[in-house]
Amino acid sequence: MGYATNPQTPLPGPQSALGVAIRNELERLVTIRTAYSSERSLKSWMRTTVSLYTFGFAVAKFFDYVAQQPGALQDSVGPRWLGFALVVLGIVSLVLGLIQYLQRLATMGNLGLEHLWHYMLPAIAAAVLAAIGIATAVGISLN
Amino acid sequence: MTDIDEPQPASGGEAFTAAEVANDFRVRGALVRTAMSSEQSLMSWIRTSVSLYTFGFAITQFFYYMAGQQETAQLSAGPRRLGLALVATGVLAILLGTIDHVARIRALRKIGLPANVQSYLPFGSAGAFLLIGIAVLVGISMNWHF
Numbered sequence: 001m002g003y004a005t006n007p008q009t010p011l012p013g014p015q016s017a018l019g020v021a022i023r024n025e026l027e028r029l030v031t032i033r034t035a036y037s038s039e040r041s042l043k044s045w046m047r048t049t050v051s052l053y054t055f056g057f058a059v060a061k062f063f064d065y066v067a068q069q070p071g072a073l074q075d076s077v078g079p080r081w082l083g084f085a086l087v088v089l090g091i092v093s094l095v096l097g098l099i100q101y102l103q104r105l106a107t108m109g110n111l112g113l114e115h116l117w118h119y120m121l122p123a124i125a126a127a128v129l130a131a132i133g134i135a136t137a138v139g140i141s142l143n
Numbered sequence: 144m145t146d147i148d149e150p151q152p153a154s155g156g157e158a159f160t161a162a163e164v165a166n167d168f169r170v171r172g173a174l175v176r177t178a179m180s181s182e183q184s185l186m187s188w189i190r191t192s193v194s195l196y197t198f199g200f201a202i203t204q205f206f207y208y209m210a211g212q213q214e215t216a217q218l219s220a221g222p223r224r225l226g227l228a229l230v231a232t233g234v235l236a237i238l239l240g241t242i243d244h245v246a247r248i249r250a251l252r253k254i255g256l257p258a259n260v261q262s263y264l265p266f267g268s269a270g271a272f273l274l275i276g277i278a279v280l281v282g283i284s285m286n287w288h289f
Contacts, residue, residue, distance in 0.1 A: 005187070017158070018163060018164065021159060022167045022169065022170055025164050025254075026169060026170060026173050029170075029173040029266070030173070031176065031179050032180075033173075033180045034179050036177070036180040036181055036184045037180065039184050040187045042224055043184075043188065043190070044187070047194045049226050050191075051194065051195075053195070054194075054198045056199065057198075058201075058205075061205070065209055090179060114202065118243075121243055122222065123237075125235075125236045128232050129195075132228055132232065133230075135225065136225060139221055139225070
């Protein structure tokens with residue numbers, strides 16, 4: 001038990017071997033938490049991107065549909081351009097977020113983060129989402 | 144990194160064990176914070192998957208609706224494939240994210256995360272959400288109209 005349950009108990013000094021081991025363990029856990037936090041940032045970018053895709057796709061397709069109605073005004077290209085721009089903005093922000101994530105991961109690797117491949121899942125998912133976005137953008141531009 | 148599994152020859156003459164390190168209240172707090180951080184990561188996967196499901200499902204249903212409005216329009220396969228790809232990405236993401244979380248909690252338990260720190264709640268909701276995604280996927284691929 002000791003100082004685990006009673007913080008009043010004197011801590012092992014920084015010079016002792018136990019104190020050094022504790023400090024190393026704390027530093028290791030801090031890097032792991034920072035890597036998890038970085039993962040959440042990338043996933044947050046993915047959500048932002050999905051919102052942009054949704055809105056862009058909906059704008060482009062809804063106005064396509066309205067223009068096809070009988071008695072509709074002349075077909076306008078504005079909504080399709082807006083939709084295309086929104087999807088492209090989503091792709092660009094996702095790619096930049098992915099690059100930033102990989103850079104942060106490399107930095108944390110230099111700081112002693114181990115098993116960097118354990119943090120690749122969000123990066124792969126982001127790459128898949130970017131590919132889907134590119135397909136969407138191509139689909140909108142080809143109508 | 145110091146290997147803390149083995150008792151170290153102490154610089155000041157005293158030896159220590161891995162349990163002693165894990166018992167330090169700062170290390171214990173750090174372990175619990177790391178476990179909670181992993182939970183927040185899993186919940187973040189859930190939110191990401193929600194976005195993917197919503198978009199995928201909305202695209203397919205929107206096109207069913209449009210096809211119903213115009214009798215002459217031929218239903219294009221593109222939006223349906225896009226919707227399927229999105230929902231499938233969401234299902235895979237939540238599945239792999241959940242596996243990742245379980246592996247992380249296990250690794251933390253090995254280095255001394257206290258057993259009374261439970262992490263089943265996000266795990267359970269992620270599992271339920273995975274089932275919902277599989278149902279949506281089956282629904283889209285079987286052409287069910289909602």
